[in-house]
Amino acid sequence: MKNNRFEEVYKQGKLTVSKIIRDNETGVLYLVHQEGYGMGLTVMVDAEGKPIIDKNF
Structure with a gap:
């Protein structure tokens, strides 16, 4: 595991x-949505x- 607390696991x-x-x-998984x-x-x-x-955690 990385030293970073949060990690991006999917991007679209x-x-x-x-x-x-x-x-x-x-x-725990979080959804982030960015627009403009x-x-x-x-x-x-x-x-x-x-x-x-996350089951892979």
């Missing part, structure tokens, strides 16, 4: 970008509302 797009970022301490000067960040959750943890 060029001008409008969606990324999935993993917290390397907990394995705007950006949003949210924890990814399953159908029960629990945070999704």
